[in-house]
Amino acid sequence: MSARLHEFKDGAALAEALADRVSAALADAVAARGKATIAVSGGSTPKAFFKSLSTRDIDWAKVTITLVDERFVPADNPRSNHLLVAENLLQGKAQAAHFLPLYRQADSADEAAKIVSRDADALGAPFDVVILGMGTDGHTASFFPGGSNLATAISAETPRGVITMEAEGAGETRLTFTFASLQDARLLVLHIEGQGKKDVLAAAEGDGPETDMPIRAVLRRAATPVDIYWAP
Numbered sequence: 579m580s581a582r583l584h585e586f587k588d589g590a591a592l593a594e595a596l597a598d599r600v601s602a603a604l605a606d607a608v609a610a611r612g613k614a615t616i617a618v619s620g621g622s623t624p625k626a627f628f629k630s631l632s633t634r635d636i637d638w639a640k641v642t643i644t645l646v647d648e649r650f651v652p653a654d655n656p657r658s659n660h661l662l663v664a665e666n667l668l669q670g671k672a673q674a675a676h677f678l679p680l681y682r683q684a685d686s687a688d689e690a691a692k693i694v695s696r697d698a699d700a701l702g703a704p705f706d707v708v709i710l711g712m713g714t715d716g717h718t719a720s721f722f723p724g725g726s727n728l729a730t731a732i733s734a735e736t737p738r739g740v741i742t743m744e745a746e747g748a749g750e751t752r753l754t755f756t757f758a759s760l761q762d763a764r765l766l767v768l769h770i771e772g773q774g775k776k777d778v779l780a781a782a783e784g785d786g787p788e789t790d791m792p793i794r795a796v797l798r799r800a801a802t803p804v805d806i807y808w809a810p
């Protein structure tokens with residue numbers, strides 16, 4: 579599938595442009611279907627974008643925000659992506675949005691994944707917006723090289739839903755939407771910053787197995803063209 583590269587002079591300019599693009603997509607979804615859904619990634623990159631997006635004046639009460647993936651920790655843990663979103667996106671005008679957490683208190687991460695998958699089904703598919711990040715190892719979402727459920731997570735045969743992932747580079751057990759849940763978003767964005775990640779992207783765009791650099795599954799097989807947003 580094709581990818582379109584959008585380059586910006588710095589992270590602040592990227593944050594504003596991406597917030598404009600995403601808020602317009604959410605507003606269009608609400609106008610067309612009465613509701614909108616967005617799945618965002620965690621990590622350090624999206625903070626400025628989250629802050630910009632939270633200021634946009636759209637009908638946030640009709641928007642449900644969820645996470646592409648989550649560390650299996652409660653929302654008061656500094657490693658939590660829920661906490662990152664709560665502190666940076668669910669602010670200002672965007673406080674009115676609904677949030678669907680991935681972490682659930684359950685007997686196991688697998689049990690939590692089953693619960694979230696059921697809740698996510700109720701959101702409808704596809705997502706209106708998905709914002710992916712990428713690690714320097716070529717992972718996206720929690721599709722980590724060597725991950726315990728990597729083959730399942732990126733398989734075209736695996737249905738939409740949330741599954742667990744364990745991997746050396748992941749820290750805690752992860753909960754992640756599957757490739758099927760993410761790859762046909764109406765707006766599919768890969769947000770990366772820095773020359774190092776641009777070099778990783780170039781390597782990912784080259785030959786090699788998807789399992790070595792799982793972002794390749796998105797770049798090669800996503801139903802939706804990938805909009806890559808990059809700043810130095």
Ligand SMILES: O=C(O)[C@H](O)[C@@H](O)[C@H](O)[C@H](O)COP(=O)(O)O
Binds near residue numbers: 620624646659712713
């Ligand atoms: O939970 C997470 O960590 C993210 O969902 C993950 O997939 C992230 O997008 C990449 O690891 C990039 O993270 P940085 O933005 O911190 O480089």
